[in-house]
Amino acid sequence: MDPETWVISDAVAELHEDPWREANPFSEDMLQCHEVVLDPSRSRSEKAESLAKWLADFQPCLFGRMEARRDRLAFCMLTDNDLEQSDQKIRRIIQRDRQDWRRTASAGDSHGFLIAAISQRISTARADSRLQKLASALCGLYLGAGDFDHIHLDELLLKVTNDREWRRWKVGVNYFSAQADGRWWSDHRIPGGMVFSMNSVGHMARTQVERKLRAQPEIAAKLDDVVRDKLVYWALRKAMETISPFIAGSSRGTWLTDRGTFPEDSDSPSFKKREQIFGNLAHYSENRYKGLYHTDETIPTVYFDESRSRREHVVERDDLFFTYLHSVMDRDYEIMGIGQALGLGEVAEDSLGSER
Amino acid sequence: MTMEERVLAVLGQGQGEPAWLELIKIFDSAPEVFYELASGTLGSESQPRVRSLSLLAALVRDAITGTYEIADSTQGPTLITYGGKKVLIPVELLQQVSDFLRAVDGKQSAVKSGRDYEGQRASAAEARFKLGDPDSWAGERAQLESRRRSKPQVLKLDDDDLEHLASQPQYVTYGLMNCARQVVLSPTSVFKGLARGDDASPTVNDGWIFCGRPRRTFDNSGTPGPAPAGMVYLVFADTDNCVFDWDWVAEDSSEPGYPRDWRLRFGNPHPLDVDVVLNLPGSLAPGRFDSTRACYSKRGDCIFCYMTGEESYAERVNSDLTVFRDLKTDVYTGFKIKNVRRILKQDKSIKLSDAPGLSVSVDSVLLATLKLHRDAAIEVYQVLIKALYKKAEEPPRVHVPPEIIELVNS
Numbered sequence: 001m002d003p004e005t006w007v008i009s010d011a012v013a014e015l016h017e018d019p020w021r022e023a024n025p026f027s028e029d030m031l032q033c034h035e036v037v038l039d040p041s042r043s044r045s046e047k048a049e050s051l052a053k054w055l056a057d058f059q060p061c062l063f064g065r066m067e068a069r070r071d072r073l074a075f076c077m078l079t080d081n082d083l084e085q086s087d088q089k090i091r092r093i094i095q096r097d098r099q100d101w102r103r104t105a106s107a108g109d110s111h112g113f114l115i116a117a118i119s120q121r122i123s124t125a126r127a128d129s130r131l132q133k134l135a136s137a138l139c140g141l142y143l144g145a146g147d148f149d150h151i152h153l154d155e156l157l158l159k160v161t162n163d164r165e166w167r168r169w170k171v172g173v174n175y176f177s178a179q180a181d182g183r184w185w186s187d188h189r190i191p192g193g194m195v196f197s198m199n200s201v202g203h204m205a206r207t208q209v210e211r212k213l214r215a216q217p218e219i220a221a222k223l224d225d226v227v228r229d230k231l232v233y234w235a236l237r238k239a240m241e242t243i244s245p246f247i248a249g250s251s252r253g254t255w256l257t258d259r260g261t262f263p264e265d266s267d268s269p270s271f272k273k274r275e276q277i278f279g280n281l282a283h284y285s286e287n288r289y290k291g292l293y294h295t296d297e298t299i300p301t302v303y304f305d306e307s308r309s310r311r312e313h314v315v316e317r318d319d320l321f322f323t324y325l326h327s328v329m330d331r332d333y334e335i336m337g338i339g340q341a342l343g344l345g346e347v348a349e350d351s352l353g354s355e356r
Numbered sequence: 357m358t359m360e361e362r363v364l365a366v367l368g369q370g371q372g373e374p375a376w377l378e379l380i381k382i383f384d385s386a387p388e389v390f391y392e393l394a395s396g397t398l399g400s401e402s403q404p405r406v407r408s409l410s411l412l413a414a415l416v417r418d419a420i421t422g423t424y425e426i427a428d429s430t431q432g433p434t435l436i437t438y439g440g441k442k443v444l445i446p447v448e449l450l451q452q453v454s455d456f457l458r459a460v461d462g463k464q465s466a467v468k469s470g471r472d473y474e475g476q477r478a479s480a481a482e483a484r485f486k487l488g489d490p491d492s493w494a495g496e497r498a499q500l501e502s503r504r505r506s507k508p509q510v511l512k513l514d515d516d517d518l519e520h521l522a523s524q525p526q527y528v529t530y531g532l533m534n535c536a537r538q539v540v541l542s543p544t545s546v547f548k549g550l551a552r553g554d555d556a557s558p559t560v561n562d563g564w565i566f567c568g569r570p571r572r573t574f575d576n577s578g579t580p581g582p583a584p585a586g587m588v589y590l591v592f593a594d595t596d597n598c599v600f601d602w603d604w605v606a607e608d609s610s611e612p613g614y615p616r617d618w619r620l621r622f623g624n625p626h627p628l629d630v631d632v633v634l635n636l637p638g639s640l641a642p643g644r645f646d647s648t649r650a651c652y653s654k655r656g657d658c659i660f661c662y663m664t665g666e667e668s669y670a671e672r673v674n675s676d677l678t679v680f681r682d683l684k685t686d687v688y689t690g691f692k693i694k695n696v697r698r699i700l701k702q703d704k705s706i707k708l709s710d711a712p713g714l715s716v717s718v719d720s721v722l723l724a725t726l727k728l729h730r731d732a733a734i735e736v737y738q739v740l741i742k743a744l745y746k747k748a749e750e751p752p753r754v755h756v757p758p759e760i761i762e763l764v765n766s
Binding site for chain 2: 006009010013040041042043044045048077079080081084085088091092095096097099100102103106120143144145147150151152153154155157158159165166167168169170171172200201202203205206229230232233235236239294296319320321322323324325
């Protein structure tokens with residue numbers, strides 16, 4: 001290998017301890033998880049299990065929580081040993097774990113992947129430009145780009161329709177870190193350090209579609225390819241539930257907005273039709289939502305801007321779209337109805353039922 | 357259609373453009389042709405233009421599978437695979453090639469927001485290119501699982517040795533917290549067995565030596581500076597995983613990443629099959645240097661004596677003596693006497709005083725090492741003894757735990 005570089009290792013060494021944390025200690029759930037993930041004698045598997053357990057209980061995203069409970073999350077655990085390696089070696093570690101995840105996902109057995117840089121030093125670091133530099137460098141090793149306030153994407157493949165066809169999905173990449181605990185962006189908190197989380201709702205939704213159709217071949221035989229492709233929108237309701245309506249005093253960074261707020265909301269379907277699909281969320285826009293940060297942007301600068309460390313300093317955004325297509329059409333609602341009849345979404349209900 | 361015909365159907369006949377551009381054109385217009393071309397399905401009779409494209413596509417596959425980076429070289433931007441294969445990229449195509457490589461690897465940056473629900477159709481050739489040969493999956497996963505499940509070897513410091521840091525120069529503690537920690541996490545070489553002689557303590561003789569190249573050294577204020585040129589950092593631990601010594605030492609000029617004279621000093625290189633970590637107390641902080649105090653490390657069976665506090669490196673004199681020398685001036689700043697138990701046992705003329713045989717004068721042990729190594733350079737000892745007496749009327753005495761004295765007397 002050609003001369004090596006140590007941007008990551010140097011960036012970790014340059015982190016400063018967060019003085020704010022002294023007066024604002026980590027939440028109890030974070031501390032409990034830290035006992036395992038920051039214990040130097042634990043294996044990567046043990047640390048990953050502990051992180052998955054935490055995610056199963058505390059991850060705000062319903063999909064992430066569901067995947068954690070069903071033990072379907074894949075991990076690339078970067079420990080202090082890994083973070084002290086050259087950038088080239090770290091990149092290779094990430095790529096190997098990523099490849100392993102993509103292979104597992106190709107059979108529909110995983111839809112989410114976390115690259116977790118677990119380190120005492122990172123977890124207690126100040127949320128400043130130094131931490132941002134580390135986040136950007138790590139993202140760069142993973143995706144070949146780590147610009148802030150950009151939407152960076154990975155990709156997943158799935159073997160579908162009884163092995164006849166392959167499909168690929170774009171997968172969003174989001175930054176989480178321990179610094180978020182107790183701060184206005186606590187939706188993005190995670191124990192142990194810094195994490196890039198990848199989760200494909202479409203891949204998960206299509207896997208469920210294929211499994212349901214395999215179990216009900218008489219229905220499957222009546223559906224054409226277009227319908228099969230669109231059955232995935234059963235997950236839209238879950239996405240809306242994840243965002244959830246605005247609650248005064250809540251620390252959530254995103255919220256649903258009344259339907260009619262956005263231009264896209266003037267499109268059909270009728271309230272009645274929407275109510276059939278979205279239930280009590282039919283009053284809210286299924287097109288867009290609002291938030292304090294852009295949920296698709298991988299590394300939002302605002303997390304690291306110490307001059308905007310309080311919720312009231314942050315400007316509200318309304319350019320947050322539920323689907324890549326931006327607008328779900330009438331025909332899609334009809335197909336969502338078929339999805340309901342097929343029992344799609346029940347798996348999610350099973351996983352999350354006890355708490356909802 | 358043959359693969360060659362499919363390639364030419366995309367590109368058309370004629371002179372052709374730079375290979376990178378042609379490959380990108382194939383990927384954009386007929387991705388499955390690109391994926392198959394990269395998988396090496398080209399016939400041996402194909403024309404040179406298509407053959408060279410096939411080679412470039414295969415290299416792209418290597419790069420994506422094994423990771424790559426684009427680096428500047430004297431000839432211009434170069435794609436370098438982890439395995440060391442290289443190919444130049446014309447400067448004017450750098451951004452285009454970079455985006456192409458990311459796209460082939462399924463990575464992109466988007467403008468449009470929102471989740472991808474429906475996905476897009478993909479080909480079997482694409483899946484095979486991106487996921488690799490299914491026959492290799494189980495083996496590669498087993499390797500990953502073994503790495504994931506292995507528990508690290510945890511090194512620590514004995515409480516006594518932690519206490520000793522309170523009177524040693526501050527750079528010693530900063531070196532432990534930064535350089536030693538880094539070396540243990542990512543060593544360039546590891547040895548098992550410290551050749552201190554047959555009668556040395558077996559916990560030391562069978563111990564560990566981690567060698568590495570920290571990129572910074574730390575002074576007495578904890579300020580980092582560039583690592584000293586031509587040096588590596590050594591960390592010594594006994595068989596109980598207790599670290600007892602850490603120093604800069606000269607690097608072997610013919611074997612980068614190895615210390616000088618390693619064959620003489622250590623056992624064979626010992627590749628690690630587990631991670632190693634150095635677990636230090638969170639409250640660890642440097643103390644206040646006291647040149648009148650020396651310390652005996654039970655773990656390392658050695659006496660540390662720092663006469664001055666300048667940041668130093670270690671230089672082995674013989675199996676019983678190592679000297680510390682100023683990193684900037686090479687002046688002697690202290691020394692380490694090894695195999696103290698054996699020395700005390702062999703040389704009964706060394707006086708033990710205070711409470712029943714609990715402390716020993718450092719100079720007497722130092723001189724004892726000279727008696728045992730008659731070929732040693734006298735001037736080193738002269739300088740050290742002179743320096744010891746210059747600092748104080750009486751050289752430091754070092755506390756030796758009663759169990760060691762018992763061991764010596766037995």
